[in-house]
Amino acid sequence: MERPTVELMVYGENLATTRVEIGTHPGVTLDRVTEVENPNYLFVRLRIGDTATPGTIPLHFRHDAGTLTRSFELRPRRTGTYAQGFSSEDVxxxxxxxxxxxxxxxxxxxxxxxxxxxxxxxxxxxxxxxxxxxxxxxxxxxxxxxxxxxxxxxxxxxxxxxxxxxxxxxxxxxxxxxxxxxxxxxxxxxxxxxxxxxxxxxxxxxxxxxxxxxxxxxxxxxxxxxxxxxxxxxxxxxxxxxxxxxxxxxxxxxxxxxxxxxxxxxxxxxxxxxxxxxxxxxxxxxxxxxxxxxxxxxxxxxxxxxxxxxxxxxxxxxxxxxxxxxxxxxxxxxxxxxxxxxxxxxxxxxxxxxxxxxxxxxxxxxxxxxxxxxxxxxxxxxxxxxxxxxxxxxxxxxxxxxxxxxxxxxxxxxxxxxxxxxxxxxxxxxxxxxxxxxxxxxxxxxxxxxxxxxxxxxxxxxxxxxxxxxxxxxxxxxxxxxxxxxxxxxxxxADVVHHGGLTHYIPQDDTYVYFRHDADDTVMVVLNNAEESRTLALDRFEERIQGHTAGRDVISGATVALGDSLTVPARTPMVLELRK
Known part of the structure; x- marks a missing residue:
């Protein structure tokens, strides 16, 4: 991993009275042992070199009364698809x-x-x-x-x-x-x-x-x-x-x-x-x-x-x-x-x-x-x-x-x-x-x-x-x-929604119109939150309609003509994939 050290929290009665050693393992060395005010803890830092291989590393805690050994497993890195992140492409x-x-x-x-x-x-x-x-x-x-x-x-x-x-x-x-x-x-x-x-x-x-x-x-x-x-x-x-x-x-x-x-x-x-x-x-x-x-x-x-x-x-x-x-x-x-x-x-x-x-x-x-x-x-x-x-x-x-x-x-x-x-x-x-x-x-x-x-x-x-x-x-x-x-x-x-631009218009009469757009696609969204239907004059939106003459409503599946105006029923959303 990018991080070359791993610090182990080790807990046990009076560990502070022990001497810590590690068994021989390729590429792994004992970097530091830190004592704290509580004698029941030791913090043991190992350095994992580039030549290290997966395996079990014995840790020896030596005391006059004897030696206690515990093992730490060094595992191989995961393979395959993981740590992908998430983005605007996701829901x-x-x-x-x-x-x-x-x-x-x-x-x-x-x-x-x-x-x-x-x-x-x-x-x-x-x-x-x-x-x-x-x-x-x-x-x-x-x-x-x-x-x-x-x-x-x-x-x-x-x-x-x-x-x-x-x-x-x-x-x-x-x-x-x-x-x-x-x-x-x-x-x-x-x-x-x-x-x-x-x-x-x-x-x-x-x-x-x-x-x-x-x-x-x-x-x-x-x-x-x-x-x-x-x-x-x-x-x-x-x-x-x-x-x-x-x-x-x-x-x-x-x-x-x-x-x-x-x-x-x-x-x-x-x-x-x-x-x-x-x-x-x-x-x-x-x-x-x-x-x-x-x-x-x-x-x-x-x-x-x-x-x-x-x-x-x-x-x-x-x-x-x-x-x-x-x-x-x-x-x-x-x-x-x-x-x-x-x-x-x-x-x-x-x-x-x-x-x-x-x-x-x-x-x-x-x-x-x-x-x-x-x-x-x-x-x-x-x-x-x-x-x-x-x-x-x-x-x-x-x-x-x-x-x-x-x-x-x-x-x-x-x-x-x-x-x-x-x-x-x-x-x-x-x-x-x-x-x-x-x-x-x-x-x-x-x-x-x-x-x-x-x-x-x-x-x-x-x-x-x-x-x-x-x-x-x-x-x-x-x-x-x-x-x-x-x-x-x-x-x-809908890549245009994932990464496209957003242009919106000041709402009028509790109706909000905005567009998602990129070089290839345009989606027009109309949210009519009013209690009555609204007829929108489309010349106001020409900079984004840009000659498109119709749109497929994603919600209803219907094709909607884009002429001089567009009527949107009361309390209704429209999500229109625009077509020329």
Whole structure:
């Protein structure tokens, strides 16, 4: 690998009293042994030379009372297709493994683990797993999705009252949660996805861990995590780390305080911890073959560390892609985190290729909500794209596992849903679709985050129906499924949408018109969000229509003439492939 050293965290009683030696292995030398204040840890750094070969390296810990030997395996590099990255050519399907499908009920409850399964509780574990996802990869592929993002898969052995089914409170960063499967079953899931040309994006968290992580019983150093008594919980104010007028107290409160009391905040200023986290990432990529990473709570961690981490990953895997979760409402605060942003007040450069486009997500919610501002919000938000170094690399979305389900945002209005989904599939960026959005899934009538995270009917043995089949879906679900499939599968081959230019026109009468165009193709999109049909005079758009006389409506399949005017029915999207 590009990185010539690997640092091993070795844990055992009074290791500091031992002398470390390694057995002879071609190309491998002992570079350094670091002792820390806790005598139960040693950090052993090996240098892997160009002549090194795969094999097992013995580590000898010698003491007057005897010698303890442990082995470290040096593995060959992975071959084949992996670390592909993701781009505007993709549509990402986001799911929560615990809530999608249960293909292996035998792993629902693991002896010794703090939580089993209780489907009657919306905030408990429900039993979804990798086996269930593998069973339904064809369903995801047939929708037109090209990438799969799962919320974190790390072991989360947390108490039932915490509800760690979501995966964001890791208790072992090198182990898959056994209620999802094993490290090997995850590798097989990645392989099965790749066989269908589905990329896999892994969700990671370097800002915090769960308070039942084994480190917390005996941490390596006193500063391994930030002091809760000093910092408390975060202020959640993302602007503080960017604000040129921010008090240092507020910045520290954002980045050094704990996300919640059960999530210790990791101190990435600790060099040994920083190395551990970087190596852990490289290990997951190389050992499983994933194609991208979504980094949770990106700006809550130390930003200089995050740049170092991003650079290390991209140096090793140049085709890889990373999207950082930056939950902020304004375009400048979002753009700050993307690589090559030109207006940093502090000369910061993140190296981060992609960020989550929350400003556009909020604009989509406002544009189509009953009491929102209308489609002008979309125009106004996109008009600020000059702030982003690379707006087409942003990940766009209607909703996700933390937001109110979009279909509920629009009061279960099918027309509003179709308008919004058509926009998501045709505007710039990398679209992400939250599982069950293809069914127009509303919020459940329960309290808490479980309302956003329903089980997929048919994913569990004994379910009364299966939404994975046409006959198992309701009429409304089939209308949504067909609409989503039509647009998403069309987008798979629509290079003009992947990489083409975007020209939009100031909305009039709650109707928004824009074009995607390149040297070969032009797509005209009309979103009529009004309660009445609109007849558009087409001379206004001549600079982009450029002599085209008709268009095929991707949604209806009909051919639409482009004369002096175009009539668009009320509350209707049109996606027209223009023809001369």
């Amino acid at each position: 990402i399907y986001l799911l929560m493994p615990d809530r999608f499908a249960n293909g292996a009920p035998e792993n629902d409850s693991i002896p010794g683990f703090l939580e089993g399964v209780d489907r009657s509780d919306p905030d408990a574990r429900h039993g979804g797993d990798f086996a269930g996802i593998r069973e339904h990869l064809d369903y995801i592929d047939d929708l037109g999705m090209t990438a799969l993002w799962m919320t974190p898969i790390f072991e989360n052995d947390m108490p039932p009252e915490y509800g760690a089914y979501h995966g964001y409170a890791a208790t072992d960063m090198y182990r898959v949660d056994p209620r999802f499967g094993s490290n090997d079953t995850f590798r097989r899931l990645v392989e099965s996805a790749h066989e269908r040309d589905l990329k896999v994006i892994m969700d990671m968290i370097h800002n915090h861990i769960g308070d039942r992580h084994w480190w917390m019983d005996d941490p390596p150093t006193g500063d391994w995590v930030h002091d809760f008594d000093k910092y408390g919980t975060t202020n959640y104010e993302g602007a503080a780390v960017i604000d040129p007028y921010a008090a240092e107290h507020d910045r520290e409160q954002l980045t050094d305080a704990w996300f919640v009391p059960s999530m210790p905040d990791l101190n990435q200023d600790n060099e040994l911890l920083a190395t551990y986290l970087i190596q852990n990432t490289l290990w997951w990529i190389e050992s499983t073959g994933i194609d991208g990473i979504r980094m949770d709570t990106y700006f809550y961690a130390d930003k200089d560390y995050m740049t170092r981490w991003t650079s290390a990953v991209l140096e090793e895997y140049p085709d890889f892609n990373i999207v950082g979760e930056s939950w902020v409402p304004t375009v400048p605060h979002e753009a700050y985190w993307q690589d090559d942003f030109q207006a940093h007040p502090d000369d910061y450069d993140s190296d981060l290729p992609s960020v989550t486009d929350f400003p556009l997500s909020f604009a989509m919610q406002d544009a189509f909500a009953p009491d929102g501002g209308g489609v002008y919000d979309l125009y106004r938000t996109l008009a600020q794209d000059h702030v982003y170094p690379a707006p087409n690399k942003l990940v766009t979305f209607l909703d996700n596992h933390d937001l109110t389900r979009f279909f509920s945002v629009v009061d279960e209005d099918e027309d509003a849903f179709k308008l919004a989904y058509a926009f998501l599939m045709t505007t710039r960026g990398i679209p992400q679709v939250y599982y069950a959005t293809e069914l127009m899934q509303p919020m459940l009538d329960v309290e808490g985050d479980g309302a956003k995270r329903p089980d997929m009917p048919g994913g569990w043995p004994g379910d009364a129906r299966s939404v994975f089949t046409e006959e198992g879906r309701t009429a409304r679900e089939n209308r949504a499924h067909d609409f989503v499939t039509t647009l998403t599968t069309w987008r798979e081959d």
